[in-house]
Amino acid sequence: MPYIFVRYFYIIINSMTKTVLITGATSGIGEACAIKFAQENCSLIITGRREERLLILKKMLEAQYQCKVLALCFDVQKKEDVFATLTNLPTEWKNIDVLINNAGLALGRDSFEDADIAEWETMLDTNVKGLMYVTKAVLPFMIERKVGHIINIGSTAAKEVYENGNGYCASKHAVDAISKAMRIDLLKHNIKVTALHPGAVETEFSLVRFKGEKEKADAVYNNYTPLIAANVAETVFYCTNLPTHVCINELVLTCTQQANSYYIHKNQSIVK
Ligand code: NDP
Ligand code: 8X3
Numbered sequence: 001m002p003y004i005f006v007r008y009f010y011i012i013i014n015s016m017t018k019t020v021l022i023t024g025a026t027s028g029i030g031e032a033c034a035i036k037f038a039q040e041n042c043s044l045i046i047t048g049r050r051e052e053r054l055l056i057l058k059k060m061l062e063a064q065y066q067c068k069v070l071a072l073c074f075d076v077q078k079k080e081d082v083f084a085t086l087t088n089l090p091t092e093w094k095n096i097d098v099l100i101n102n103a104g105l106a107l108g109r110d111s112f113e114d115a116d117i118a119e120w121e122t123m124l125d126t127n128v129k130g131l132m133y134v135t136k137a138v139l140p141f142m143i144e145r146k147v148g149h150i151i152n153i154g155s156t157a158a159k160e161v162y163e164n165g166n167g168y169c170a171s172k173h174a175v176d177a178i179s180k181a182m183r184i185d186l187l188k189h190n191i192k193v194t195a196l197h198p199g200a201v202e203t204e205f206s207l208v209r210f211k212g213e214k215e216k217a218d219a220v221y222n223n224y225t226p227l228i229a230a231n232v233a234e235t236v237f238y239c240t241n242l243p244t245h246v247c248i249n250e251l252v253l254t255c256t257q258q259a260n261s262y263y264i265h266k267n268q269s270i271v272k
Helices: 003-015 026-039 051-065 077-085 115-145 165-186 206-210 213-220 229-238
Strands: 018-021 045-048 069-073 098-101 149-154 190-198 252-253 262-266 269-271
Touching: 018 026, 026 045, 026 051, 026 098, 026 229, 045 051, 051 069, 077 115, 098 115, 115 149, 115 165, 115 190, 149 165, 149 229, 165 190, 190 229, 206 213, 229 252
Parallel strands: 018 045, 018 098, 045 069, 098 149, 149 190, 190 252
Antiparallel strands: 262 269
């Protein structure tokens, strides 16, 4: 087929309305993804635990971008709730083209011997098991249509283990491994898997990690220019809009002043 027709074919396919499911859309990266994909004329399934925030976001997206939005309130740690909600989606919402596995958190930054076991469990249950439950629940819809793109939000903490990052780094290394495993196993179903690993992004992430201690949270982003959630959302969108035969398998995204988990150039000194 002549190249020009192939090009137009990709443009038409990519510009058709996509259905995008975003976990953890009540703040930060997930919320920014919801706004970006709404601007691009997609239908959205937004999820999170904080129902009020979900409903406010749904209203705003529908009013501002005239897009269709389904808000689903559940905790990704609760296996039964995840499957009950996602396997029973209304028929018109089952054609999920893009799943953005974003819901996640860090809790604490203590040395291994001092770290709280309940916090480790919450991080692993959310960042790892939650991601696996959601994906497993949504996959049958993608497999049936032989189309789909799964974006797993990892972290630079999936690439390097830093001091006092024990449980969180373990959870994100697991996301990296699961992404590789999914990519291999889902090849036969024509499903793309992208692991996107951001460095520091100024969101509510550190406020959650330090349990509302604002000074500690703000200090994470002081004296340099970190990423903002919209930067990550733009990158996610880019990954989902390549020709159907092209897949970004893995991408590490940091602000210019960050090299990796260890090196951030703050006010002429390098800190982590
Ligand atoms: P935010 O705290 O702003 O957002 C986290 C989102 O995850 C919220 O919408 C929250 O919703 C949701 N969430 C958390 N736990 C659960 C749960 N058990 N069930 C359902 N939803 C949940 O942080 P970010 O936007 O920064 O974080 C998003 C992702 O990006 C996370 O996976 C994080 O690890 C990753 N990341 C963040 C970086 C950063 O520097 N900010 C860097 C690299 C990766 P709700 O509380 O309503 O349930
Ligand atoms: C969040 C970035 O450096 O706090 O994943 O682990 S970091």
